[in-house]
């Protein structure tokens with residue numbers, strides 16, 4: 001009989017608004033994905049979800065705060081490949097561990113990486129870009145969202161393939177970094193597609209290539225890195241919701257169901273797809289599958305990235 005009695009908290013949760021920490025500036029890719037999905041989740045849960053942008057240290061400041069929050073389902077975080085994987089090798093003194101200090105809730109989106117540049121950056125295509133940054137490695141600069149952020153880690157991978165070490169220019173998120181790129185204040189950036197599509201379509205920045213095996217339907221004219229001559233550079237990030245460790249299984253289940261329902265909603269899907277996101281299928285949305293993704297991503301990035309000093 002016990003199996004048929006839902007825990008009291010699952011029947012009542014949530015009874016007040018839920019805080020969703022976004023570890024980067026408003027208007028950037030994590031913020032945009034979190035806002036699209038949580039707006040729908042709030043309808044399902046019957047309570048508002050308030051986004052709180054907490055910036056700094058490549059998203060690790062916010063993620064530390066989320067790890068230490070009460071595990072009552074009222075403080076969550078939309079983390080990503082940086083905060084919940086790449087940060088591990090890059091920050092030897094990281095105050096949290098993505099696997100030990102969080103309950104995975106649900107994967108929200110895959111976000112392919114693009115090589116972008118200010119509109120008047122001289123190279124016309126990826127071949128010219130490679131030659132130019134190699135010849136001018138001491139002069140060019142790459143914008144990013146802090147050590148351990150997706151933009152930082154992706155360009156680190158690109159730079160290791162090209163064997164160059166250009167100057168990095170850190171921002172509190174690629175929202176502000178994109179503003180600087182549009183304004184011509186920085187040279188180039190490796191950014192998630194969600195942030196890039198509106199600017200590429202508006203013609204305010206250049207896109208040299210998308211680092212995925214196939215072109216993205218939202219940007220049919222942008223070649224893949226393989227088509228453009230740099231097949232080794234492959235990069236796709238992801239966004240996912242996490243709760244502090246020890247959050248009850250009933251709350252995890254209700255948040256997971258609300259997130260999955262949002263990803264099935266036509267309006268949510270349309271907005272995510274217009275921005276080039278890859279929407280996870282049902283099997284990829286479970287907490288177990290997110291736990292596996294985090295484990296695999298830590299294992300993948302650890303040998304690639306060196307600790308920040």
Ligand code: MLT
Pocket residue numbers: 024025028029030031080082144145148149150151152172173174175192
């Ligand atoms: C953001 O939301 O600003 C990004 O996800 C930052 C990044 O990791 O590059």
